[in-house]
Amino acid sequence: MTSKSKGTALSNYNVDYVISYRFIDTSKLPAARQFQKLIQALAQLGFTIEVRNGDNCSLLVFVKAEADKRFNNEVYRSRVKDWLYGVRAAQPDREAYNSLAVDSMTEAERYQIIYQMITNPKEEGGAGITPKEGEWKNVESIFPLHDIAHNREWVKDWSMKTFLKIEDLDEIRNRFGEKIAFYFAFTQSYFSFLLFPAAFGFSAWVLLGHFSPIYAIVSTFWCVTFVEYWKHQELNLAIRWGVKGVSAIQEKRRDFKHEKEVKDPITGETVQVFPATKRLARQALAIPFTLLASLALGGLIATCFGIEIFLSEVYSGPFKSALVYLPTGLLTVFVPTLTTLLTGVATRLNDYENWDTNESYQSALTQKIFVLNFITGYLPIFLTAFVYIPFGSLIVPYLDIFHLTARPFATSEKQLTSPKVGFEINPARLRKQVIYFTVTAQIVNFALENLVPYLKRQGFHKYQEIKTERAAKQGGAAPGATVNDHPEEAEFLTRVRGEAELDVYDVTVDLREMVLQFGYLALFSVVWPLTPVSFLVNNWIELRADAAKICLEMQRPTPARADSIGPWLDSLGFLAWLGSITSAALVYLFSNDGIGPDGTPATIKGWALLLTIFFSEHIYLVVRLGVRTAISKLDSPGMQQERAEKFMVRKKYLEETLGDNAMELPPTKAPEITRASLEEDARNDSLRTSDPEEHFWHRQLGWEESVKIGVSLIDKMGTEEGKKTQ
Numbered sequence: 001m002t003s004k005s006k007g008t009a010l011s012n013y014n015v016d017y018v019i020s021y022r023f024i025d026t027s028k029l030p031a032a033r034q035f036q037k038l039i040q041a042l043a044q045l046g047f048t049i050e051v052r053n054g055d056n057c058s059l060l061v062f063v064k065a066e067a068d069k070r071f072n073n074e075v076y077r078s079r080v081k082d083w084l085y086g087v088r089a090a091q092p093d094r095e096a097y098n099s100l101a102v103d104s105m106t107e108a109e110r111y112q113i114i115y116q117m118i119t120n121p122k123e124e125g126g127a128g129i130t131p132k133e134g135e136w137k138n139v140e141s142i143f144p145l146h147d148i149a150h151n152r153e154w155v156k157d158w159s160m161k162t163f164l165k166i167e168d169l170d171e172i173r174n175r176f177g178e179k180i181a182f183y184f185a186f187t188q189s190y191f192s193f194l195l196f197p198a199a200f201g202f203s204a205w206v207l208l209g210h211f212s213p214i215y216a217i218v219s220t221f222w223c224v225t226f227v228e229y230w231k232h233q234e235l236n237l238a239i240r241w242g243v244k245g246v247s248a249i250q251e252k253r254r255d256f257k258h259e260k261e262v263k264d265p266i267t268g269e270t271v272q273v274f275p276a277t278k279r280l281a282r283q284a285l286a287i288p289f290t291l292l293a294s295l296a297l298g299g300l301i302a303t304c305f306g307i308e309i310f311l312s313e314v315y316s317g318p319f320k321s322a323l324v325y326l327p328t329g330l331l332t333v334f335v336p337t338l339t340t341l342l343t344g345v346a347t348r349l350n351d352y353e354n355w356d357t358n359e360s361y362q363s364a365l366t367q368k369i370f371v372l373n374f375i376t377g378y379l380p381i382f383l384t385a386f387v388y389i390p391f392g393s394l395i396v397p398y399l400d401i402f403h404l405t406a407r408p409f410a411t412s413e414k415q416l417t418s419p420k421v422g423f424e425i426n427p428a429r430l431r432k433q434v435i436y437f438t439v440t441a442q443i444v445n446f447a448l449e450n451l452v453p454y455l456k457r458q459g460f461h462k463y464q465e466i467k468t469e470r471a472a473k474q475g476g477a478a479p480g481a482t483v484n485d486h487p488e489e490a491e492f493l494t495r496v497r498g499e500a501e502l503d504v505y506d507v508t509v510d511l512r513e514m515v516l517q518f519g520y521l522a523l524f525s526v527v528w529p530l531t532p533v534s535f536l537v538n539n540w541i542e543l544r545a546d547a548a549k550i551c552l553e554m555q556r557p558t559p560a561r562a563d564s565i566g567p568w569l570d571s572l573g574f575l576a577w578l579g580s581i582t583s584a585a586l587v588y589l590f591s592n593d594g595i596g597p598d599g600t601p602a603t604i605k606g607w608a609l610l611l612t613i614f615f616s617e618h619i620y621l622v623v624r625l626g627v628r629t630a631i632s633k634l635d636s637p638g639m640q641q642e643r644a645e646k647f648m649v650r651k652k653y654l655e656e657t658l659g660d661n662a663m664e665l666p667p668t669k670a671p672e673i674t675r676a677s678l679e680e681d682a683r684n685d686s687l688r689t690s691d692p693e694e695h696f697w698h699r700q701l702g703w704e705e706s707v708k709i710g711v712s713l714i715d716k717m718g719t720e721e722g723k724k725t726q
Helices: 028-043 069-084 096-102 107-119 148-159 166-176 178-193 195-207 213-240 276-283 286-314 326-352 358-405 428-473 487-500 507-524 531-553 568-589 606-632 637-658 675-687 692-696 702-717
Strands: 017-022 047-053 058-065 139-143 260-263 270-273
Touching (some): 017 028, 017 107, 017 487, 028 047, 047 487, 139 487, 148 166, 166 178, 166 213, 178 195, 178 507, 195 531, 213 507, 286 358, 358 507, 358 568, 428 531, 507 531, 568 606
Antiparallel strands (some): 017 058, 017 139, 047 058, 260 270
């Protein structure tokens, strides 16, 4: 539970969750009826509930879970489920209270279990409250409250650190859950790994210049090493945080539509299924979608690229210095619009595929979004490197079709016609483009991600104040949300109303940003070796900015469990592989002191380029195998912890089964051989029919007699000095 901070304004009053219920678009009677249903659903689970006024036709429902038998049973059930799926090595204590005493809850685990109690379907023991869906459309959000005192200390502490320790990551995991902790762990590992390519890149920039084959080899080797190291580190953290294999516990999607119900041959349970062949057929639609997205986004980017080449290389009329920014303006307006449209199509296509679990749904959607980001992020540089520079002299004469963009400003037709002779390719264009995407675009994205939301929120609050003041002067202002606030709660409620208006944090957005950044380094850093230097500085700031963003600009995230960064790991591997190919191709094309083919493909030998790519890819595969094998041999605290846990489980089982000395049982003492015992054995043998096998196993009574007979045989056959070997 959130610790109570000093001062009323910083205290969370032991609130676990706040539910924002907004009824601005609902009439009074249905709103009241739905609100009553909401409170009843929460009360049935034993939650303590308080209601306060919110802003703009909304109510704030404060929820607290009491540490009673019901809640403890939910914790126990969750841990047993983990044990059954192999996430936990040891079976939880059969008594829920004992389980909590031995293995106490983290703050994130508490919030996660309470959230499941609120949102899980009723058949799974939850209240079934799903924000903005179905009958709960008036439930705008469900969120925990920020711990203001901790947030201040967190941001202050991080601002004075260069590197994060494992304890810092543990603290994030304990408060915000493993999914967010894995993002910060990945970014921190990426930042630490950037130290070497940053130092080597700076040296290569000074000593080797651009398109250095040595830098390309080192960069490719670094990319392979980082990806394989992160896989190892990811596993280590999953064991440390007790979530290894948690991805196997998959939640059913509420929107999943089954076609039939079958009986599971193993468990005997009735299972809802959707034919895999039908889903595969629907997944095949991703191929035309990818082609459509490539044509749409690629066509737009290529068109703007052609206009930009025309204006900068062909057009010689007035306002040229201003018109060259026209393509940038077109891209700024149309690319986000088209991307949003295609993202909507991708989402609907993903819905149509009818995935049965949330994890599989998100994984499929992430792959589709990555395709769109790949096109918008990397296509402009690919066009410059592999179209403009090799084939520029052949293409530019046909760019007169874009003369309409500058015709209103031209004073003669000559200014709109490409020169027949004397046209030269600008080889510096590629380097400038890479610098833009790795430096300028990073700064712009940082501003859009952190400054714009803050300014937007401040502007909205100012607008609300002006609107309220005008309404008050005209005598038509509605009662403010704070009118009925109790004085001792006023500051707290004001803060809660502010948090209710914040956006929901989506960690996948930040993960996507880091993966795309890695792609620029893997694919194009050979063009400008200072790329890793730029990313090193950016990522130090990014880590702290993301922490501040979570604390100040977003609602406190609902903790979610994960055992990896998900499908983004596959994207990293793909970019590292593609980087080995593009780096080799760029080095070959620009091996003539960085000038390149100079717009005439005649200087390019196709067989040599293909051979370069072929050898580069196969060298990459060999290096990856070697690095993966080497890293797999490394031990780690997580691996040691896993072995220790498994050993303790085996030892405990043996002790419970065979006693405390189960590991060191002495031999069973042989019965004493006496005249009476021999007569008894003879009598028993005469009473029962015995076969040769039974005679064989009863000639010696116990292990002590076997020892005596064996020693006597050794004494008869052996010699004093032993047999000498020749």
